[in-house]
Amino acid sequence: MSEDLGRLLDHAITGTGTVRVERQGATAEVEVVEADRLAVRILRVRVSGESTRGVRDTAARLPDACRGLPERIVPVEVAPELGGAVLRSAPRDVVDREYFEVRTDGKTTDIERIHAAPGVERHAVPFTLTREALARIVGKVAG
């Protein structure tokens, strides 16, 4: 089911804008900046589902699910009592103050690339994934 969601998303991405696909209660939404035959430039990926895993378990499996990202992500703040968790690129992978940030509340997971220049408010910047990697990530996060 989850792999299907990834494949479905891949077929749905044909140009720029927000692309949303749904399959058996799981939803994937991607803000596409640019796309070609091989790769997609993305501002944000959001995957929602009916997971009953809870915040801690979801946070524990996200590093593996997001292995398709160019940087390894690690749990930074896991707070079931606050209803969420934040994972980011491992500190040694952070270059030029840009890193991946994955936020989850156990049901919805957002993936963004953040730029954190000194004196400037943090903001999301586009990042590039191959279509194959995007489909795999979405599939695994949904699963």
Add this chain to the structure above:
Amino acid sequence: MPLNIDQDVQRFRNIVKGRVRKDLKRFMSEGEMIGKQGDKYVKIPLPEINIPRLRYGKNEAGGVGQGEGEDGEKMPGDGQKAGDQPGEHEYEAEVSLEELAEILGEELKLPRIEPKGRKQVTATHDKYTGIARIGPNSLRHTRRTFQASLQRQVAAGAWSPERPMLVPTREDMRFRSWKAKQEPQSSAAILYVMDVSGSMGKEQKEIVRLEAFWIDTWLKANYKHLETRFIIHDAAAKEVDRDTFFRVKESGGTLISSAYTLIERTILDHYPPEEWNLYVFQFSDGDNWSASDTKICMEMLRDRILPKVNLFAYGQVESEYGSGQFLQDIAGGFSDDERVVISRIADRSAIMASIRDFLGKGR
């Protein structure tokens, strides 16, 4: 003839102080002295200073060219070449915390702290101020006793200058007596608050440790009686000892309001604001969990914490992930408030400027 050793010691102390002064920024950012901290002194490694000293040889050892062997004979050994690099000499000078505070104050041009115009804590001291006719023998005042004896004998006409002899009687005895004196004493309490959530790394904590050392040093020089408390928080806050404060690592989310609640409770339970000069130093990477919690924090700060403290200092330590929003939130809400100081600490090199920000107001 008096020895000149005191003069030499003083001269040496001045050299050490000059060296500390010159390298103050490095000392502030490296913290090598903090690991060698005693109650009253810190040891500062000063590799450039060599202490000259006399070395005595053995009289029987002969001199150059006095050993066994013939002219031109090779010396035993594996033939290694002599070194051509200078050896490392490291001297550790002891500097008292008062001296360090003085250097810090002078270098950063810090104003002396003016305690709040509130009631000061009084401490009781016993002071020998008078003379009593009764008391223990251990407190007998010999001169006054003999004076009284002389007066009595003169008054009675029993005093003979030709045969001066004083025999104090029981009525002549005089004893030192003391009074308990209440003296005003400025007291201060520092509450260090640190975010130990998962986003605060080892380096960020080290920066906080260095800052705390210098803040402590300065405030100790300004207050006779200083108490320090340590509060850590992620989603929940708790009070810990100094050692735990700098070592603990949690992985929870950041809820700054939990710390503010504990700050207020600590003040109310232990430090009545009318008697204490209170300082709060909060350190975080500024990543509060939610905007709604930040709103709660701002209200607590304005209504329940600031009216009780001399100074609320917020230091935002940057990590690999940059810096959060909380600094802007405080700056936006309290930029005109004299009691609030904020400082952005990008890395270790920013510690000196940050200390100046925090302590430069003389509050």
